[in-house]
Amino acid sequence: YEVGNTENTINFIKYLISKNKDSQIVIIWDGAKYHISKELKEYLGKINEGKEQEDWLVKCIKLAPNAPEQNPIEDVWLQGKEILRKYWNMCKTFKIVKWLFEWAIKEHIFSFPKLSMYASFS
Structure with a gap:
């Protein structure tokens, strides 16, 4: 959208x-x-x-307001940024940075232990 x-x-x-x-x-x-x-x-x-x-x-x-430590999306951003930090030397252009970040978050299955604060999931 x-x-x-x-x-x-x-x-x-x-x-x-x-x-x-x-x-x-x-x-x-x-x-x-x-x-x-x-x-x-x-x-x-x-x-x-x-x-x-x-x-x-x-x-x-x-989600609780003003509580990024409870927000699962913060874990997604963190893991994407960790991939960028790991391969920063390959990122010669913003286009490469963008591609690497998108790849990192699209090709990963995330586990969100924080969600248990809001509901139980089976």
Whole structure:
């Protein structure tokens, strides 16, 4: 998506639902205004309507504000930066830096122990 906004957030959730028809979806995110907008709350209310919270199709958990030590994405950035530090001598241009960073985070499966602070996952 070109920008982060309510419309694209709702479209992304619809995409997740289409790819996970038989599963509940848990989204853990920051406090961006479009993550807590009236329109998004109405959409989530509509798709979860009539269900108990433990049966919601989509459950959203907000990360603690101003707590990067609890945010799993910080681990992704850190690991990407560690790869750059390891191979800095090969990075002659910004294009190479960008490629290496993107490769590092796209080709890695991350484990996020921090997520256990928000929910238990099987």
